[in-house]
Amino acid sequence: MKAAVFRGPGDSWPERPMAIEEVPEPAPAPGEVLVKVSACGLCRTDLEYLKGEGPTPKPPPIILGHEPSGTVAETGDGVSGLKVGQRVLVTTPIPCLTCDFCRNGRENLCPNMVIVGANRDGAFAEYVVAPATGVYPLPDSLPLEESCLITDAVGTSYHALYNRAGVKPGDTVAIFGASGGLGLICTQLAAAAGATVIGIGRKKWKLAKARELGASAVISTEEVDRVERVVREKTGGGVDIAIDVTGVPRMIESACRATRPGGKVVVVGFSFQKFQLNVNRLMWLELNVMGAKNYNASDMPRILELVQQGAVNLSQVVSHHFKLEEINEAYQMLDRGEVLRGIVIP
Numbered sequence: 001m002k003a004a005v006f007r008g009p010g011d012s013w014p015e016r017p018m019a020i021e022e023v024p025e026p027a028p029a030p031g032e033v034l035v036k037v038s039a040c041g042l043c044r045t046d047l048e049y050l051k052g053e054g055p056t057p058k059p060p061p062i063i064l065g066h067e068p069s070g071t072v073a074e075t076g077d078g079v080s081g082l083k084v085g086q087r088v089l090v091t092t093p094i095p096c097l098t099c100d101f102c103r104n105g106r107e108n109l110c111p112n113m114v115i116v117g118a119n120r121d122g123a124f125a126e127y128v129v130a131p132a133t134g135v136y137p138l139p140d141s142l143p144l145e146e147s148c149l150i151t152d153a154v155g156t157s158y159h160a161l162y163n164r165a166g167v168k169p170g171d172t173v174a175i176f177g178a179s180g181g182l183g184l185i186c187t188q189l190a191a192a193a194g195a196t197v198i199g200i201g202r203k204k205w206k207l208a209k210a211r212e213l214g215a216s217a218v219i220s221t222e223e224v225d226r227v228e229r230v231v232r233e234k235t236g237g238g239v240d241i242a243i244d245v246t247g248v249p250r251m252i253e254s255a256c257r258a259t260r261p262g263g264k265v266v267v268v269g270f271s272f273q274k275f276q277l278n279v280n281r282l283m284w285l286e287l288n289v290m291g292a293k294n295y296n297a298s299d300m301p302r303i304l305e306l307v308q309q310g311a312v313n314l315s316q317v318v319s320h321h322f323k324l325e326e327i328n329e330a331y332q333m334l335d336r337g338e339v340l341r342g343i344v345i346p
């Protein structure tokens with residue numbers, strides 16, 4: 001089968017970090033499923049690996065791609081409830097379901113977590129093998145290709161807003177990084193939850209999209225120096241909830257200053273950098289600063305229901321469809337901020 005193989009960062013970024021190669025088609029072991037990939041989302045997490053800013057959990061060579069949708073091609077021994085040809089998603093986090101975290105409803109923190117395209121080969125290929133516990137039937141009413149975004153971006157946004165921030169109708173929510181794919185999904189989910197959303201981002205054409213998809217106000221960091229001051233003015237003292245999807249230190253710091261006393265700052269963005277937080281602000285204002293990682297497998301029925309109800313318009317977020325052969329160019333475009341959310345169709 002054809003696959004995009006990453007052999008390590010070296011000096012390969014940005015020209016050709018991944019090579020399109022012919023590799024053996026993987027076979028499902030007992031308890032695993034072979035999925036014919038229909039689409040796989042391009043994610044900023046991969047950029048960190050491609051640029052060499054952090055190591056892939058499985059050392060290279062590795063096939064990246066952790067946001068796949070597809071159809072069941074073959075089931076391994078002992079797999080029940082899935083049929084060949086069935087439309088499925090492979091969830092990004094695949095927890096063990098037996099450890100203490102899993103048994104206590106914190107499956108996203110499972111130390112035995114498997115992520116295809118990180119701990120093992122992923123879906124920038126024609127086929128991917130995944131543990132059956134991470135292979136989830138996709139309702140017929142949802143599109144096969146665009147729904148690959150549910151596996152990571154939608155699930156992660158849901159977890160950040162509902163499980164971590166506890167969003168309620170009437171809340172004010174600032175999304176730092178509203179001009180990217182994850183931010184646009186957070187914007188839609190927060191608006192659907194009855195919150196008033198302020199979108200913060202750089203590029204104006206993308207912020208226009210955030211406005212279209214539910215943000216009642218947008219602020220461009222290209223036009224405003226101290227975003228937090230504008231947010232505090234607009235909200236009479238700060239938002240109830242600030243979500244950072246960028247992982248960029250100065251954005252997280254700005255999110256902390258844009259949040260009202262007693263409010264919540266949820267960091268969803270990923271990077272290997274550090275940020276600074278004034279202890280006085282943390283203590284005196286009782287800021288709740290927390291992380292949000294992936295989502296719980298048990299949230300999947302509710303997440304799919306929300307998408308089916310129209311809380312998230314996936315096709316509005318997918319701005320680019322790429323062929324597997326275009327994957328290096330696709331990541332360069334993502335890095336330059338030219339893509340809302342891109343998907344690869346192998």
Ligand SMILES: [Zn+2]
Binds near residue numbers: 067
């Ligand atoms: Zn991702």
Ligand SMILES: [Zn+2]
Binds near residue numbers: 096099101111113
């Ligand atoms: Zn576990």
